[in-house]
Amino acid sequence: MGYVDWEFAKTTGRTLVPAGPSVTPEEARAEVEAIRSAAVTARTPVAETARMQTPPEAPDALVVDRATWIAVNADSMGALLDPTFDAIVTKRGHVPGAAAQALGGKVTGAEAGALLAFMASKVLGQYDIAPGGTPSLMLVAPNIMSVADELGVDRDDFRQWVCMHEETHRVQFTATPWLRDHVIDQARSLAEDLAPDSERLQELAGRLTEKLPEVFREGGTGIAELVTTPEQRERMAALTAVMSLLEGHADVVMDDVGPAHVPTVEHIRRRFTERRRGAGAADRLLRRLLGLEAKMRQYRDGAAFVRGAQEVVGVDGFNAVWSSPETLPLAREIEDPRSWVRRVHG
Template sequence: MDPSSSPVRLINWDLAGDTAARLAGPGPRLSSREVDAVVADLRAHADASVAHVHRITGLEAARDLRDSSVLIVDRASWSRANVQSFEALLGPALGRLAASKGDAFGPNAALFGSAVTGAEMGTILAFLSSKVLGQYDPFSSLARGGVPAGGRLLLVAPNIVEIERELGVDPADFRLWVCLHEQTHRVQFAAAPWLRDHLRENIGRLTEGLVETTDNFGDRLVAAARGAVAARSRRDGAGSAAAAPESGPDSRPGLLSAIQDPEERAIMSHLTAVMSLLEGHANVVMDAVDASIVPTVKTIRQRFNRRGAHRGPVETWIRRFLGLEAKMRQYADGQRFVSAVVREIGMEGFNAVWERPENLPTERELHHPREWIRRVSGAGPTAG
């Protein structure tokens, strides 16, 4: 029997989706006519932004993105979409754990535990659904036996409207600015069609190792989820001081404490480097945007930066779940890495990173970009 189809489920995914959809607030009040106008405008800006990403990055993949789609969603739909992706990533490993240790749970305990964990995850996603502006999800088609295909770009319309009103910025400029960032992630995966499966394989290997060595996996999942909410709440309420690295006994929560095997630590290091690369590259593209593309871009940057919303809450939750919260600074490292490589060998030289998995930077190379340049292109100075 397929382990993922075991009758014992550690997370009730359906309940997670239903809980998130029920608890997610609707966002700013808009008439049906206003909703239609926002949806049409966001779709137009999403389409227009691709040409700018192509011009800045030089990636030919931006010319044809038919393997993925753009969806304008509300908070409930975003939450359900993320439940599907979490199920696709974590479901197989959790299914094997349930199959191997199902007798230890008992039917009533398993039913109760999966419901509690599902409700916890749904509550977390409901909270996050009010924060995220956009997200490229490369794993969407993998859930529940979906035919492998491209991902989908989700633009959360009520949140974009809410933030542009809060910041007092030009709606058209802000929407294009958001779309530029998110479309960059979409182009990354189109330029590297192997990247989704590469990430999925590594996340799966890491999760399986943790499942095999962690008896209280469900407890760790819930604790990590709760920790993510607490961390996000502190950041939302503490202003610039919240950017400081966390310390103390809770600075490495989640599953990181369970990772002792050298191979698992190597996988964690690799995932950290890849995640940093993707976000750093998107930030470099955003820095290349000037007033000729977004007339009020300086105002948007200043006000958005002051708001302290650089980092997507979903990605923050994932990092918290994996125990990477203490490495948040790696995103700035990723941006510095991309900028340094582009200065040395140009954007065309940097684009070798998308050619094959071996060209991805290591975590060390993020801090020593010339080592990556020498390894991949054979160019650059000898000093690291």
């Protein structure tokens, strides 16, 4: 029996996720076909700009709705985290009884489902690395439609722009075979390390009670700062550096490809950047608690790293970053790309 009821998470997510835009079946089918076409169109310019090649056998992008996105991500979260939960329980030497596991699984499943429901209305696309399964590129049709309308941008251009970004993620992982296992292993190891024992849990509860107001204050301390040790924060920074690389590289490629294939790319980038900042105080707080503000910094810092490195060694020199885990940027190098250049290129 699992420690998270992932099927209940799917049910909860499907129940809570907001409905997508109101369209006719004909409009929905047309949008799905347009997204599929945009995904195919993105392949060649992304490969040429990134100078990376997806193997021909890599599967095509999947165009999905919000419920499907929830189901796929619940499966991936389960495959990623269940071995970690088993390792934690083994380390502690205490296995909860069947009744306690069933109840706990429902509670944690409901929590996971609520989180997935929130995210399912925000995500435009995702390369699912699918631990234990088959990786796939997903494009969330209702969100692409609704965000284009929300921003007041050309829907055809926006659709193509999103596909450029997500296709870059597909290239990153398919052209670099070791990268997927590296990210999975690092995420599992970090999750296991972050799980507190009972004594540490009591200490953290006290610290959170005392310091929680800082989380709610604009510009204050994030939750991670309150519940982790310096060593854990160092490991988190290392994984964050990799995620910053992936997101920043996708943004750089997307914008470099854009002018030739997306006529209104500058307008889209300006409007989309405004959206990333969040709509209001409540939205910013929720983003902060869920770690989405840190996600936004990954785009900005990662793009600056990629641009900085490419200015010194060009695109081909930058692509040495994909050679091995040892050539990935260190946390301190994200803010100092020339130090990465010196370490990798001498």
